[in-house]
Structures are given as C-alpha cells and as structure tokens.
Amino acid sequence: MDVLLDILEPGQSVLPHQVSPALRKRVVGIDLGTTFSLVAAIGVEGKPLCIPDEAGNVSLPSVVHYGQNGSPLVGQAARAKLLSDPETTISSVKRYMGRGLEDIYKKSPNTPHGLEAGEGGMVRIVMGDKRVSPVEVSAEILKALKQRAEDALGGTLHGVVITVPAYFDDAQRQATKDAARIAGLEVMRLLNEPTSAALAYGLDKGREGLYAIYDLGGGTFDISLLKLEKGVFQVMATGGDSALGGDDLDQWLVNRLILELGVEKPDSGLIQACRKVAREVKERLSNEETVEFSMPLSLAMGRITRDEFEGGIRELVWATIPLCRRVLKDAGIEKDALQGVVLVGGSTRVPLVRRMVAEFFCMEPLIDLDPDQVVALGAAHQAEALAGNERAEMLLLDVTPLSLGVETMGDLVEKIVPRNSPIPTARGQEFTTFKDGQTAMAIHVVQGERELASQCRSLARFELRGIPAMTAGAARILVTYQVDADGLLTVSAREETTGIEQSIAIKPSYGLSDDEIADMLQDAMRHGTTDMLARLLNEAKVDAERVLAAAGAALKEDGDLLSDGELKQVKAVMVALWDSMQGDSAEKINEAVVQMDNKTRFFAQRRMDRSLQMAMTGRKVDDFA
C-alpha cells in the first residue's frame, strides 16, 4: 500500500538516509591555521576544492589588523600592516587560544604585542587602550572565510566543520567553538587536523591500511596513527605538542638576526621585520644551500647556509620524534606494519623535517596531496557527510588525545578517561566524603599525562553541594565525564545513596565567561536570532519527517486494521502535518505533530493488540511479513 506516495510531492522523500537535490545543504570545511587559513567545499564532481579569493589565492593569512576605526582588516591586507602597525596587527593568534599568560611566556617570551591576563584566565591582547581576546581575533578570520564561501556558493552557510590540532586540549577546543559562534557559524563538528588529512588521502587517493599522519603546522605538531579500511577511518592513537611548529623554526632565525644586528631590546616593529625576513629565508633554504638576504630594517646583507640553519633547528625538529615513537607504542604497532607516512602542514617542506621523518619511520613520506590544503579538503568531506548530503559510506572514529582526570588528595591525579579512548565516551568514578557531616565536595577537573594535578592543565573547578550529612565514607558520589564527538568534555555528579543530582555549570579555567561572549555576540546579534529560528524550524521539520515516515511504515504493515473511514482520518492528519511543513513556523509543525499523535493513538493500540495475539499463538512477527 503506497499510502505516502499520494500525499507527497515527487522528489520529496521522507524515508531516512535519502536526500533530494533540493534539500542539499550548503556546507564547508575550514582549516583555521596558525599562519594561514582555508575554506573548502565539495565541487560538482564530488571532489573537494579550496575556495579562492578574488585574486585567486586559496590561503588567507591568519592575520588581523585593528585600524583606528571601521571593521578590522583580515588576510593579505592585514599582513601588509605587520611592519607599519606591528602593535595593532595580530598574527599567529591560534597560539593564544585557550591559553593563560603563563603558558605563553613560558614558551615564547618575545611576543610582538603586549599581553595581559583576562577575565577567566585566557590572555587578552593589548592594543593601546583596547583589549581583544584571541577568540575575537579568530572570529574575524572565520568571518572573512565565511564571506568568501557564501559569495562563492551563492547563499548562507548551513554549517561548517572546523579543524583543530588533535592535541588541542578542552580549553583550546572550546575557544575555537566560541570563535565560530561569534562569527555566526553553526559548527557541525570540530575535526582533528591529522584525521581530516587522512580522510582526504583515503577518499581522494583511495589509500587503505595503516598510516601515520605527521602534521607540523605553523604552531602545532600532531602525530596520529589511523587504520583506513572500507570507508572507516579509525584513529588508533594520537599525540603531539600544541605549542611546537614552524613559528619556532622562524624564531630561531629571528633570534639570530637580532643577535647579528646587535640590538639589546628589540621593539615590536623590529621583531615583526625580523619575522618577515626569517620566514622568507626559511622558505628559500628549502631549495637553496646558501641564502643571501637584506638584513631587516638595515642596509647590510646577511648570509646563512642550510647546514647552519639545520644545526640551529635540529633540536626542535628532533622533539617530534619521541612523540612519534610514543604513539606507535600506544597503538601497539610496529613501524614496519605501516603502509605509509603522510606529511601535512607547511613546515614539512623543510628538508631536515623530511629527512628525520624518513629516517625514523624507515620509509619515504607521502606528499601526493598539497600539505597546505589537505586538511581543509578532508574537512569538506566530513561537512558533506554530516549535512547528510549523501548517504555517507565513510565514518570517522576518533579518540581523545589527552587523559582526563580529577584531583584527589595530595595533588594526585586519578585518571577517569585515559588518553586514546574512542569518542564519544562516558566514564564514571565514585568518590566519598572524608569527614563526618560533610555536605560539599570540591572537584578539580584536569587534563594531561602528568601524575600531579598542578602539572596538568586545569580545566575546571566546581563544588558539589547539597550532599546529605552522613558519617565519613558513607556518601557515594559518582562523578561522570562525558566526551562528545568534538572532543569536548561535560562533567556531572550524583550522590548515589539519595539520588540527589547536581547540575554543575562548569566554568572553564581558560575560557570566556558567558557575559563576554554575549558582548561579542552583539554585533552578530541580528544574525544570531535568525540563525536560531532557522535551527528551530529545521529541528521541527526533521522531527515531522520522522513522524510521517513512521506512520507511513505503520500503515504499510498494518493498514488492514483500519476501516476506510479511519484510513481517511489518519491520512487527513498526515496531510495536515505535511502542509504545516511547507510553512516556516516551527510552532505550527510541532502542533501538527501533537495532533497527529493524538488522532492516531487508537491505531497504535490496535497494532499492539495484534502483536500480542501473534505472540500468544507463538508465532514470530516475521512469519506474517
């Protein structure tokens, strides 16, 4: 009985997992990089493509310039201001995401801008009397990419997949998601960069087997091991350093230039000038044995050989190798079981990096996809799959990069979710009170591999209140950690003997407060409201589709339980629901769903009775099909 066919328009299918071209959603993948960013979409032939700007460049320099008035400049135009306006031009902001002042100064004491601690722990960049958060700066880059994509694709974006270093911790991931929110983007998923690269290799190059992805970007290093098999991309283990990248190689050159110039206290103008020269010299050294160049802000000439450069950066590059070894061990995989090593990230163009990787893995690494673009290309695939634009045959199974734990007595860490656990995951651990009559308990959530809480990253502190007063050790408090597919953590706690559940608002130690986000959102406010309405409407439609599909299936199976009159009645409410879906009121659709539910209840009851009868006569439902 093709009941549904007479009430549906041709081409509109309500069966799950099928999407008509009219319902195709406009989605993109974004690689939000330390030195530059890209946006990619799936082209007409099903292959991902990076979207170029008007001048034909696909990469957008991750640089933002805040002028005296008007909106900030982003990309090439901002990069041109690095030398003239070093204090109000920000580059490599990704290194500040979700980071406190101490973290940054520990790593790189020479920052071109003034930094200070902001509310909630994350740094603020000082520009005259203005303070901007790294999240806002990243949002500007995202807005520029959003604009570029919407111009190219001819309409508003439905959603995006944004890539993050696999080794990003919870605070850094949260900060990235906040930036997207401020830019007015709907994040369908935060995707790990090496995983994204593997996706592109698997789907576009047809690679299968065990692969290591070595990703050395501008500011971060990731190493992931993946098993690619029949469309399933399974991350076996991942490791890295979220504060090691090409910037550090530049920094060695910068330090050398400053030394040669004999300047004791370089100002930010000189530092930026040195950075520019350093980057150019580094790039030329990939092809030339000796490079001669003009010294920054000076008439003198400088000279450096590749040997000298490699001597200077050897230790930095070497630092990635023990991490590779660690990941192989974590996955329980021997080097010779690998089918290949894939290089990702601009810094893997440095010959020393290629040599060291080849030497350690005992094989020549793969570079058949552009190491600068491959991450964005993979993200476009994942965006397409999540939007449901095709019944995806691919599936990503990722892991959590760092162990998640809780501080116990004496600064010790009790691990709750070990690193490399497949996500999504949820794990619980029971705790008890140590004093008679204790009614509150402090919980400190930490992330990292060190044994002492003070050496791990602090993610959140909260207090569980309202524990009933009992003798010490009698209360049983279950703390549950849940990590979603974005790698983001939620923590909840419950007192087991009484069932008292505590809803805990976690304030990330290095996050933005909700107030701050609200302020930043003001610009995008008008946008935000329509976005939310659109989301509600979409939700309602999806639900209505499900209800219609379910009713259709029920009619097909047990339609004979209804008289002609009743069948008419059921069809009528289905048509009413269908009609409501053609409008744009979420409320009306939801009402129609409730109506339909009420008016078909008798049918559900009859189907139930029939099944019971079948059960009584000892026959399986299948026998009747």
Added chain:
Amino acid sequence: MSFKNSVCWSCRGVTPAGVFCHTCDTILPMDPGENFFQLFHMEPAFDLDLAALEQHYRELQKKLHPDFFAQRSAMERRISMERVIRLNEAWQTLQDPLLRSGYLLQTLGWQAVKPEPDPEFLYEVMALRETLEEVNPMESNALSRLAALRSEAKARMQTTIEKVSEMFRVYLTEKNGEILSKIARYLDRMRYHRRYLEELDRLEDQAFEQES
C-alpha cells in the same frame, strides 16, 4: 528464540528487540540489561576472536554512529550517542585481557572482595622492583637493557594471561566458584605486570630522548 518485543517510541508499533524498529526503521534505545558480550553477539568467555570482535565493532559503528544521525531528530541523536558510548566502552573492555577478565568475573556473578595477598607473588614483585631500580635511563646501554627487561616482562604477562584463560575454561565447564576467587588473585598479578610494563615505558622514553 525468545519473543522479546517492545513498543517503538516513534511509530508506536511492536518491534522485536534490535537496533532499528522492525516497522519504521527508527533507531531504538539500547537495552540496559544487555551485557558487553551480548552486544557483540558473543558467548561470555575469556578466549575471544579479537579480529572478529574488531570487525563486529566497526560494523556496529557503521549502523549506530552519531554522524549518521546528525540531521535526525534530537531523540534519535541522543539514542545513537548513548549506544555508541556503550559500544566504545564494551569494545575497550573486551579487547583488553585485563579489563576483559575483570568484566567476565563480574558477568559470571563474582562478588568483588579483596583477594588475600599472595606471599609467593609478593616475593616475586620485590625481586622485579630491584631489577628496575638497577637501570639508569641516562646510561648509554639503557635502551638495550630495557628492551631485554621488556621481553621478559611481556613473557610473564603472557604466561599469566594463558593461566587465566585456562582457569576460565575450567570454570565454564565445572562452574566451581572456588576457581573464580583464584582468577581474581591472578587478576592482581596481571595488574602488577601491566604497571611494571608502564614503568618500563616511562624509562624507555627517558632513555630514548637521552640517546639523541
């Protein structure tokens, strides 16, 4: 075959237990009473075909993963998430001999009581500790010494695993509760060997970084 039916939350029809509704194909909530072995359609046992387990895991992921429900209703998304969280836990537990034996003991009705200390093993532990303390990761031959210790430690772990596997087999035919408490003691041995291997890992990492 048992006739285990439930009412589908979406189409309200009666459906046999499973992942999807027999009638409307909507994802069904998981059965909280289902144990990890049942989830993979396996009999509770220590000796598992790990390749089959992994294949099964991937097949289930291909049906259940939240990515396939990203555009579905909130309820369907939640069910898929809950199912995959459990699937991940089940897979991690069953593929690891240590976690698997602990879980199997529990499934067979073993009540966790602290097993009595095993003097023979305590003596062994003390001797093992000494071998570790003698290694200085900063020394030039540290990596090869650690490698030797590792293969010994792995062999000890393997022997223990084989012993546990044998005891479980005996239990499954004889159903003698005494055997379970004996297994629980061997579980402590496995735990110790695991920690010892982790300590070796740490020393090897130090030695490797030193060697460059």
